[in-house]
Amino acid sequence: MAYTFSFPEEVLEHVFSFIESEKDRNAISLVCKSWYEIERWCRRRVFVGNCYAVSPMMVIKRFPEVRSIALKGKPHFADFNLVPEGWGGYVCPWIAAMACAFPWLEEIRLKRMVITDESLELIAKSFKNFKVLVLTSCEGFTTDGLAAIAANCRFASFIFLISQVLNLLDFNFVFELVLNKGHKFESKLCLCLVNLRELDLQESEVEDLSGHWLSHFPDSYTSLVSLNISCLGNEVSLSSLERLLGRCPNLQTLRLNRAVPLDRLPNLLRRCPQLVELGTGVYSTEMRPEVFSNLEAAFSGCKQLKSLSGFWDVLPSYLPAVYPICSRLTSLNLSYAIVQSSDLIKLISQCPSLLRLWVLDYIEDAGLYALAASCKDLRELRVFPSDPFGLEPNVALTEQGLVSVSEGCPKLQSVLYFCRQMSNAALNTIARNRPNLTRFRLCIIEPRTPDYITLEPLDSGFGAIVEHCKDLQRLSLSGLLTDRVFEYIGTYGKKLEMLSVAFAGDSDLGLHHVLSGCDNLRKLEIRDCPFGDKALLANAAKLETMRSLWMSSCSVSYGACKLLGQKMPRLNVEVIDERGPPDSRPESCPVEKLYIYRTIAGPRLDMPGFVWTMEDDSSLGLE
Amino acid sequence: MPEALEEGASMKGGLNLKATELRLGLPGCESPEREREGVFKSGAKRGFSDAIDGNWNAGSEVALGKDAALFSLTATDCTNKPTAVLKETLPHSPKPLHDKKPQISAPAAKAQVVGWPPIRSFRKNSMASQPTQKNDADAEAKSGCLYVKVSMEGAPYLRKVDLNSFGTYKDLSLALEKMFSCFTISQCGSYGVSSRENLSESRLMDLLHGSEYVLTYEDKDGDWMLVGDVPWEMFIESCKRLRIMKSSEAIGLAPRAMEKCKSRN
Numbered sequence: 001m002a003y004t005f006s007f008p009e010e011v012l013e014h015v016f017s018f019i020e021s022e023k024d025r026n027a028i029s030l031v032c033k034s035w036y037e038i039e040r041w042c043r044r045r046v047f048v049g050n051c052y053a054v055s056p057m058m059v060i061k062r063f064p065e066v067r068s069i070a071l072k073g074k075p076h077f078a079d080f081n082l083v084p085e086g087w088g089g090y091v092c093p094w095i096a097a098m099a100c101a102f103p104w105l106e107e108i109r110l111k112r113m114v115i116t117d118e119s120l121e122l123i124a125k126s127f128k129n130f131k132v133l134v135l136t137s138c139e140g141f142t143t144d145g146l147a148a149i150a151a152n153c154r155f156a157s158f159i160f161l162i163s164q165v166l167n168l169l170d171f172n173f174v175f176e177l178v179l180n181k182g183h184k185f186e187s188k189l190c191l192c193l194v195n196l197r198e199l200d201l202q203e204s205e206v207e208d209l210s211g212h213w214l215s216h217f218p219d220s221y222t223s224l225v226s227l228n229i230s231c232l233g234n235e236v237s238l239s240s241l242e243r244l245l246g247r248c249p250n251l252q253t254l255r256l257n258r259a260v261p262l263d264r265l266p267n268l269l270r271r272c273p274q275l276v277e278l279g280t281g282v283y284s285t286e287m288r289p290e291v292f293s294n295l296e297a298a299f300s301g302c303k304q305l306k307s308l309s310g311f312w313d314v315l316p317s318y319l320p321a322v323y324p325i326c327s328r329l330t331s332l333n334l335s336y337a338i339v340q341s342s343d344l345i346k347l348i349s350q351c352p353s354l355l356r357l358w359v360l361d362y363i364e365d366a367g368l369y370a371l372a373a374s375c376k377d378l379r380e381l382r383v384f385p386s387d388p389f390g391l392e393p394n395v396a397l398t399e400q401g402l403v404s405v406s407e408g409c410p411k412l413q414s415v416l417y418f419c420r421q422m423s424n425a426a427l428n429t430i431a432r433n434r435p436n437l438t439r440f441r442l443c444i445i446e447p448r449t450p451d452y453i454t455l456e457p458l459d460s461g462f463g464a465i466v467e468h469c470k471d472l473q474r475l476s477l478s479g480l481l482t483d484r485v486f487e488y489i490g491t492y493g494k495k496l497e498m499l500s501v502a503f504a505g506d507s508d509l510g511l512h513h514v515l516s517g518c519d520n521l522r523k524l525e526i527r528d529c530p531f532g533d534k535a536l537l538a539n540a541a542k543l544e545t546m547r548s549l550w551m552s553s554c555s556v557s558y559g560a561c562k563l564l565g566q567k568m569p570r571l572n573v574e575v576i577d578e579r580g581p582p583d584s585r586p587e588s589c590p591v592e593k594l595y596i597y598r599t600i601a602g603p604r605l606d607m608p609g610f611v612w613t614m615e616d617d618s619s620l621g622l623e
Numbered sequence: 624m625p626e627a628l629e630e631g632a633s634m635k636g637g638l639n640l641k642a643t644e645l646r647l648g649l650p651g652c653e654s655p656e657r658e659r660e661g662v663f664k665s666g667a668k669r670g671f672s673d674a675i676d677g678n679w680n681a682g683s684e685v686a687l688g689k690d691a692a693l694f695s696l697t698a699t700d701c702t703n704k705p706t707a708v709l710k711e712t713l714p715h716s717p718k719p720l721h722d723k724k725p726q727i728s729a730p731a732a733k734a735q736v737v738g739w740p741p742i743r744s745f746r747k748n749s750m751a752s753q754p755t756q757k758n759d760a761d762a763e764a765k766s767g768c769l770y771v772k773v774s775m776e777g778a779p780y781l782r783k784v785d786l787n788s789f790g791t792y793k794d795l796s797l798a799l800e801k802m803f804s805c806f807t808i809s810q811c812g813s814y815g816v817s818s819r820e821n822l823s824e825s826r827l828m829d830l831l832h833g834s835e836y837v838l839t840y841e842d843k844d845g846d847w848m849l850v851g852d853v854p855w856e857m858f859i860e861s862c863k864r865l866r867i868m869k870s871s872e873a874i875g876l877a878p879r880a881m882e883k884c885k886s887r888n
Contacts, residue, residue: 080738287853317854336749386750388740418740445740502739
């Protein structure tokens, strides 16, 4: 006797509400039709990794009760200026569609997208319960749009993460605008600010902000949790800041900008001893014993402090002021601090709890050796170049530093390392030492640099990495590399999700190895490699299983792009070429840049003049 | 990013013979015309002839796995012309790194490749506005040396020292000791006798660091300062010249200098 046993919908919904990750949610929706239905009605958060992969209407239709949406626009290489201005990533159609469909939308998170003032105004008007706006590496808006948000959002909690803002962002202007418009706006603004939880301007390239916007926070405002102004160029009013900090007992994160002088830091810290994360301002001033002891005492008073950053213009004699709290530190970002290796060693040796270190290559091999000896819990290391465009090495940082860390830090998972020399032997050692690596990004500064000992390509070294690090998810290659390395990657990189390649390979075989071998590949970005038509066309079906493929300065011909576009209707094959229409050149001519992504929304309609989507068969009159 | 190479190669309708000419010149001695062609980009086209005629054909004979080729292409389809590409910078025969020369035959003024190394603009801009580190290697590579004049009361001539060759105040004072020992000896009356063995080390140190002399320097503002107050890095950045003063002279300038001097020893 068989039971047909099923829970009532409400029970299932309740159970599903505990499932947060969208991967799990997607899995649930595949179990059976009824679970698909139940799940879609109770999904509250949606993540769209490529805003052109699906249309707003499709999302709205499937998930009618969304409260929080995250969208990504431009390809990752846009961070390095490889995507021309005006390529796309416009959020406007999404806002317009959601304004009607999701009146209860609370959160919008955008990355590498273009958002206009009109969209911001629409957000302000349409969503009565709007709480969170996160803009990472976005552009296209001005203070007018922000003024609209400030003036109209009733329960707004702002989180701004803004990088590469092209227009002036003047908070002072915003507040003046709103205040000057009369009393009713002022009260609304105060209401907004009362609910403001986080104001985070991380990595924003904001120049002209004037400082007295801080004084516009009303005295009644006490709910600040996080304040990050590290990107601001101008001075802020320190007395306003002190008062603000003093009345916000829940403040956990404070990232100051460079203009905050060091001798004022103790006063600020004393107002918020509950801080968990601190970014200092400029870290130097005249060397005076009383300033030092004041600073040291202020740091000691912050018993919860776990994360430090900032350290602009460091004067090394002031570094010991943080020694009293070093033992609790889990995260240290010294990647803007110009500090000699010896001083770094003194500091790091006192941080046994460190999980994450971001630092400049001034740390040198000696410093990394000390890191390996002291920080046994380290999970993530990033070493940035202090002089990336210099012809000669300016510091004694070699592959040895990374080898030391791989030896001494058993929990190391994530590496970003800029250096000038590498050897297969070193990579081999690193791979064998640390099979638990999940992210390995190596940037040897000079393109096509071989193994400096044997002068051979670095194929076998990277091969060892993919072979031994079986859970590797993200890999960035550099140095002299032949097709061989791609053979290794295709053979062993079974968990690899994202691969970045530059100035590598000999032939299409390289690309073919990757496309045919890496089962879990989602994002592939390639620049300046001799990969052409064959591998691409031979692996066309693979491209539908990935989020996107970027190829620039490679050898893919226009003809191949057309062919791919024709045969694969569920791919958008975008040719980006600033030289003019590809039709005006022979079909065999390679395209400048190529961006291929899977989509169920068809070709996009918002392309600029230098982007052409290859049409599929159904839209072609003749072939 | 339009590339002269691509244009030259495919749009001018023929082989760019000059570009494909094999050369064995040293890095940096190419003609300006070639330099403009953006050597960094040339790698994209390098070895394409191999792709057509070499490895790929061998590979295409065999089954390409479960996602078999959707299209069968002949070698003449979609070829990039010309395929005889720049081979003057062979990737497999670079100069060894220890020569401290760029691996590729780059133009002497290094052409910056767009988006390489992969660093975000925010970081680039932040680093550009901070002063660079003046550690020894950096100074040697960039600005060379930091020679300053050293004068000593009563010495007939001045000396010059390279501040960058020292790492600490101790190194500097030891070197100055050595340099000026002959003059202190002369004070003792053994003029011309260069043998330091005649004097015990402690006597020499006493002369230089005891009550007889103090080490001072002129900073960027033109003020005479006592050596040793500020961190070494700050000192070498602001020091314009050094002077070994007699204590009697120094008392007028800096009454506390002597105590400081003694206490430091």
